[in-house]
Amino acid sequence: MAYTYEYPRPSVTVDLAIFTIREGKLHVLLIRRGGQPFKGKWALPGGFVLEGEDLETAALRELQEETGVRDLYLEQLYTFGEPQRDPRGRVITVAYFALISSDRQELSAQTDAAGVEWHAMDALPPLAFDHEKILEYALDRLRNKLEYTTVGFQLLPKKFTLSELQGIYEAILGRGLDKRNFRRKIALLDILEETDEKKMEGVHRPARLYRFKARKFEKLKDKGILFPF
Amino acid sequence: MAYTYEYPRPSVTVDLAIFTIREGKLHVLLIRRGGQPFKGKWALPGGFVLEGEDLETAALRELQEETGVRDLYLEQLYTFGEPQRDPRGRVITVAYFALISSDRQELSAQTDAAGVEWHAMDALPPLAFDHEKILEYALDRLRNKLEYTTVGFQLLPKKFTLSELQGIYEAILGRGLDKRNFRRKIALLDILEETDEKKMEGVHRPARLYRFKARKFEKLKDKGILFPF
């Protein structure tokens, strides 16, 4: 049944650009390589697609192995297949990107022992393979998606303040946004609802906490559409 | 050097969704399969990625083999890798889409003997493999791209009338557009220039022919950006 072709059979991997926000800045998850090639260099988490395994399944499996996180916003990015991109031979990689909210990123800290670390996007070390190119592509896509989808919302805990939401947008876009215009557009989307709670933190007026309107949000999550800025 | 991994090595193919406009309607190029599986069914043109061959190079090569056309707008679409998508074994396919202008689509007629035919998108036969899914994805992307890029312009000969350009948009979007609004937006883009020529054809007022402003267009082609509708 399997493999009856007389054509080259490259290895196929998945690589993940996993983003989060820490301390107001966009970070990406990197792993320090333990073996050759590129030993000691940082790389995107990823690995080989297994026998009979779907590509997205492989990406989710790798994600869980590396970070312990399930059930994520995960999107196929691009497939990189230059013949020389891996010095060991022909390896084609399907890149995905994912977002982890600030309250779930703690889980991944458990695996930190294995050389897994969050790196600020504005202070990246040199990366293995063509992972710099992949990351550049991923950041492009992320910023783009931000403009017409709700991706940014993936990066927040269940309840959040509007300032926190704006902070996410500013961190990804790399520029400041006007508070009033931002709030007006969010309100227009009609996907948030107030809670009675307030975030009491620090020496200043407490901010109201919001959450998504569950029904609306679930529908939109599938379509991916919405959220212009 | 090559293939030192102990991991599954699927075959990797490229498949192409090649669109054109014929008689005012969106068409896609299909090939009738000569062998098993899906013998006699229609399929997207495509084929295996060769040893040491870049993915896009493979797509361009297949395109040329099937249609004789070079130098096309070609864009990676998505990679499909469900384990069971090919009954012969694990085959991962990287899908591309391309657009051929009405004056170049004639070239491809030369290979028609081999069961290569244009099919109207609104009257497709059943397709082999998961090619219906791939096509659906491609059409989605094409319509989307139309709204914020200049892709539509790829489907026209060097000189064309504004009505022809509008026809392209209507064929892809599947709905009519207002003539005055369409022309205003085109003018705003500032990427067309008038020629002195007119298209004398039929029993009616002749239309002025336009062409792209070469410099502007070359810049935009790379970026891919521009052209909201």
Place this chain on the structure above:
DNA sequence: CTGCTTTAGTGTCTATAATACACTATTTAG
């Protein structure tokens, strides 16, 4: 308890872009 600091929260005006909508102009065929 007063006031200083810090972040939350709110509304208007202007500019730009999108849409709806109808008539005149030019050509050929008969």
Place this chain on the structure above:
DNA sequence: CTAAATAGTGTATTATAGACACTAAAGCAG
């Protein structure tokens, strides 16, 4: 010269984006 067919043109309305500044509420210091 008239009929048929497509080319070509402008205005008014509505929706969206961006610029912009002050008041509100909490904690802490004195």
